[in-house]
Amino acid sequence: MPNEREIVQRFLDHGLMAHPEVISYIKEQNNPALIDTITSGLPEGTVVVSPAHIPSAKPERDGMRFLSDPVLEIIEGAAGTAGPSNLDDASRYFRDRYDKLSSMVKARSPSMPIEALTKTPSRYMEQECGITGIVSDKKTTKNGNIMVELEDTSGNIRVLFSSKKTDLFRESESILLDEVIGVKGSPSKDGMFFFAEQIIRPDIPRNNAPYKSKEPGKAVFISDVHVGSNTFLEGEWNRFADWLSDSDTSYLLIAGDLVDGIGIYPGQGDELTIKNIDEQYEVFASMVNDLPMRMEIVISPGNHDAIRGAEPQPALPERFTRFFPSNCTFVENPAMVSLQGVRVLMYHGRSFDDMISMIPGASYERSTDVMVEMLKRRHLTPTYGRRTPIAASPTDRMVISQIPEIFHAGHVHITGATDYRGVLCINTGTWQSQTSFQKQMNITPTPAQAISVDLQTLQFEILDFLEPPSG
Ligand code: D5M
Ligand code: FE
Ligand code: ZN
Numbered sequence: 001m002p003n004e005r006e007i008v009q010r011f012l013d014h015g016l017m018a019h020p021e022v023i024s025y026i027k028e029q030n031n032p033a034l035i036d037t038i039t040s041g042l043p044e045g046t047v048v049v050s051p052a053h054i055p056s057a058k059p060e061r062d063g064m065r066f067l068s069d070p071v072l073e074i075i076e077g078a079a080g081t082a083g084p085s086n087l088d089d090a091s092r093y094f095r096d097r098y099d100k101l102s103s104m105v106k107a108r109s110p111s112m113p114i115e116a117l118t119k120t121p122s123r124y125m126e127q128e129c130g131i132t133g134i135v136s137d138k139k140t141t142k143n144g145n146i147m148v149e150l151e152d153t154s155g156n157i158r159v160l161f162s163s164k165k166t167d168l169f170r171e172s173e174s175i176l177l178d179e180v181i182g183v184k185g186s187p188s189k190d191g192m193f194f195f196a197e198q199i200i201r202p203d204i205p206r207n208n209a210p211y212k213s214k215e216p217g218k219a220v221f222i223s224d225v226h227v228g229s230n231t232f233l234e235g236e237w238n239r240f241a242d243w244l245s246d247s248d249t250s251y252l253l254i255a256g257d258l259v260d261g262i263g264i265y266p267g268q269g270d271e272l273t274i275k276n277i278d279e280q281y282e283v284f285a286s287m288v289n290d291l292p293m294r295m296e297i298v299i300s301p302g303n304h305d306a307i308r309g310a311e312p313q314p315a316l317p318e319r320f321t322r323f324f325p326s327n328c329t330f331v332e333n334p335a336m337v338s339l340q341g342v343r344v345l346m347y348h349g350r351s352f353d354d355m356i357s358m359i360p361g362a363s364y365e366r367s368t369d370v371m372v373e374m375l376k377r378r379h380l381t382p383t384y385g386r387r388t389p390i391a392a393s394p395t396d397r398m399v400i401s402q403i404p405e406i407f408h409a410g411h412v413h414i415t416g417a418t419d420y421r422g423v424l425c426i427n428t429g430t431w432q433s434q435t436s437f438q439k440q441m442n443i444t445p446t447p448a449q450a451i452s453v454d455l456q457t458l459q460f461e462i463l464d465f466l467e468p469p470s471g
Helices: 004-013 020-029 033-040 087-108 114-119 166-172 234-246 277-289 352-358 367-377 436-441
Strands: 072-078 129-140 146-151 156-161 180-187 193-200 218-222 251-255 296-300 328-339 342-347 406-409 416-420 423-427 449-454 460-464
Touching (some): 004 020, 072 296, 087 129, 146 166, 156 166, 251 328, 352 367, 367 406, 367 423, 423 449
Parallel strands (some): 218 251, 251 296, 406 423
Antiparallel strands (some): 129 146, 146 156, 180 193
16 A cells, blocks of 8 residues: 555656645555556646546535525424433444444445454455444553554454554544544454554545535524623624624524523632523523524524533523524524525534544644544544533434535634535634633633625635724
8 A cells, every 4th residue: 555655756756746635535545556547637737636636536416405495494403303312222322323434434445344354364364454343442552552442243353553654643643432433454363453554534525515505695603602691792792783784694593502501610600690591591582683584593502501411402492492583493403404505514512622632633723623523523522421411312413424515613612614625614703702711721712703604605704793992
């Protein structure tokens, strides 16, 4: 198998530079002949080889999509679809996760049952094999290699990532417990170990091409309003509301932490201007009431909202929704909605706390990079049993089954936007200024920003409503 340096050199020999996606594609296909195929088909004067130059990777849309009436459609996570959390369902939950994610991995790279390797390793020693499993353990060996226990429906095996293979080793450092990965490599003589050569994740296909609305339409995205907190920025919110009234925005999406809630953290009472939960939602509802009625408004909950914290979180109950106008649709967290055919995955983002603590180099400042890590794993909450409570149920709703055009999250209170293989990842900041907790955690928020997306072009714009400091 060619390594990255060899592939880069082969292109350089042709006087060409190659985009990193092209290099990883060739590595993944394990077919050095592809380099010649690609170089022979390049338009004259090409300097940089991009993914579009890969002959088999013509842009392709993920299935058919029809515009429907009404233009706002709830695809997944409509109110009332999150079932109860029942620990007896935990094994079915993981089986469903494994089935969904392993089939994505296997579609990209062939895979054999782990049991075949552990029972008859001699048959496979000389050849490269692929296996796909759920990560049930991960540790660093005394020699400084990484060992991951991988489990499929037939058995389990210890997979070794050698620290000598620098690129692969670095990639293996980001392997998370309970994620589903494929690994290419070969077994040890006794079938006790599997020596890894390459990691295959479910990922977004690199030829994914996002759907764009045929009709004009603009959507605005926000999150983390935190009504009731003494740091809620009322003046900034009013500037935003005024701007919305004058704009041609058709949709407003709000991804959780609508209110600050009560009893969310120790001592919160001292930081609340509204200490009653019904009143917090009533005030938020009156703010929403002042927004244009022509807009469709989609609202999902977050970890500060008054609803079960285990994800998928149910939609807000009628006790609070009754205060809101009729143009509001309440969905679960996560939810997939379609705006004129453009699909938006809304997820508040509690699992950022877990992923940032586990992935080397991940940070709150660059949360959209963490969203990319979720897309690669096709999962919103890869690791079970840390800070993000996950509801055990027969199906794993946290799997990113359908590929959205827009992936909208919040929670970190820092605005960000990035594109990953045709998926626009946006994090929509907050409407509260820095809290004492965030000060302690060294989190500097970017308050009073919204992100607007043109549904015809998928171009985004960051809108800033922060008032200049007075005095
Ligand atoms: O989250 C507000 C901010 O605080 C956001 O940047 C995430 C961060 N946060 C929240 N909970 C934790 C924990 N447990 N550890 C570290 N950082 C955290 P909000 O959900 O609005 O309170
Ligand atoms: Fe928040
Ligand atoms: Zn939050």
